[in-house]
Amino acid sequence: MKKIINDPKDVVGESVDGFGRAHADLVRVETDPLYVVRADAPIAGKVGLVSGGGSGHEPLHAGYVGFGMLDAAVPGAVFTSPTPDPILAATKAVDGGAGVLHIVKNYTGDVLNFETAAELAAADGIEVKAVVTNDDVAVKDSLYTAGRRGVGGTVIVEKIAGAAAERGDSLDEVAAIAERVNANARSMGLALTPCTVPHAGEPSFELADDEVEIGIGIHGEPGRERIKLEPADALVERLLDPILEDLPYASGDRVLLFVNGMGGTPLMELYIAYRHAAAVLDGRGIAVERDLVGNYITSLEMQGMSITLVKLDDEMIELWDAPVQTPSLRWGR
């Protein structure tokens, strides 16, 4: 295992500490229990947004804490759900009296632990709602999931719901738009290489030099099939075709096209994939109104990519374009 780390058991703590130092203008790091919170939280009268999950998917979620997106992020150990305790603490820290929305990727541990934290928060008089993202079309159930996994669509849910909260929407309204984004989002990923969880020390699976895992999960869990390496355009279609059929997306739709790197893939390759994905959509009469290209939800150093489509409406576009000021996504202010 070759990584820029110290003791494997310290990777999350040290990384979050470095993150907090680097972005002290935007966020504050609490260590007992561990969570990341907006520097100006709680904001009176604003719905608070909390997300979290296992570490190793950076910049998700801590990189999206700030104006116009999340109020707090709760990092668990690598690929391991945070316990209810830090989720509860983060929920309390962002409660400005208007309630708190939990944005939870659909993994069994995350769902359970966020539910427990929500019950404890409710007992303390904080109104909590939860949106569970489940945009991955690759597999019905998985190693970590009953139902579909939450992947790239989560980033878009966090941005759009964050903008809704920032403009003053109520908890019901923010939850509704988060649900609407998730319902209109579909994703699928592939891996060229595995990744190594630091405390495991060995790659989580093996791929031959000419193999690609289609439908990979963000923890390296199996997808639909293992194929021989193909040209980029063919790989793009292997992801995009099942996505398009699933919602389905149709001629005349307006979409956000999100081409995401799994952590170890250079931007050059993501733009090559974006180019063909945009051309395929163009050919089907689907208008790419907004896009996002880069490493936004990753699996440590895994090489690979995922594609996410979100069918947009006018309100979603307005909220996507709204100002955001976080360590890893910022524009407009």
Added chain:
Amino acid sequence: MKKIINDPKDVVGESVDGFGRAHADLVRVETDPLYVVRADAPIAGKVGLVSGGGSGHEPLHAGYVGFGMLDAAVPGAVFTSPTPDPILAATKAVDGGAGVLHIVKNYTGDVLNFETAAELAAADGIEVKAVVTNDDVAVKDSLYTAGRRGVGGTVIVEKIAGAAAERGDSLDEVAAIAERVNANARSMGLALTPCTVPHAGEPSFELADDEVEIGIGIHGEPGRERIKLEPADALVERLLDPILEDLPYASGDRVLLFVNGMGGTPLMELYIAYRHAAAVLDGRGIAVERDLVGNYITSLEMQGMSITLVKLDDEMIELWDAPVQTPSLRWGR
């Protein structure tokens, strides 16, 4: 070779095409010859900034084309300088009557080709000045260089000089501040893994499972020494100590600390490195006033990192903070 590409000879053209489609709100791609230019260029009365060099270092340089940074970027083949022809075309395209500054990383091919383009532009009545960045302390000369290599400091030069041009500084003034940033910048990098140039198909060098190349260049060219893998904190000191001694940086200095990934390194590792670098500087009485952490000047899928320090003054801080709106660096507007 496992990459998300089609024909290796098309990687630059397809990637730049995808980039142009994804960021059509900010940039325009010209293909004959190939360069990327601000959508609103030329801007009358503003000094134009042009950079470029071999591809494979994305987001450098095309990702920095936009308001407050570069007016154009000229991508060559992977790890190969662009020829004078596209540099000349980009120079003409951004000439708003106030002259053009070339920002050139110190590699023999880049320096020669930008010089030739500058002479041709001068013959056409365009005033051109050039700043050559050479911030890498690792080696005196290298495989591709007479003198020190231009690396991470280039990103900071482009941001600060771009802000100076945007506020209306003259060509002499923009050139002077670019020189001042370069003179106050020092960098050094390391690699955990090699990278593979697509048209070569094989890794550019080999590293054993427990080896690290200290002082690596951004094309995988050799550095100072090859060592056994060490903990992150020790690796940080192997880069930071020679940097600190070189300028030298001293107690009371204010700096920008830039921890850069080489393309394949997860953000988690970069924040672990940032954490210790910030602590070392703190221990020496050097104030980290600004920072940048992420993959900003890369070597394809190489795993590794570089550290850049820039000694700041009030004007440099003001220009760093000024609004910037490019595909890969944006804030404040």
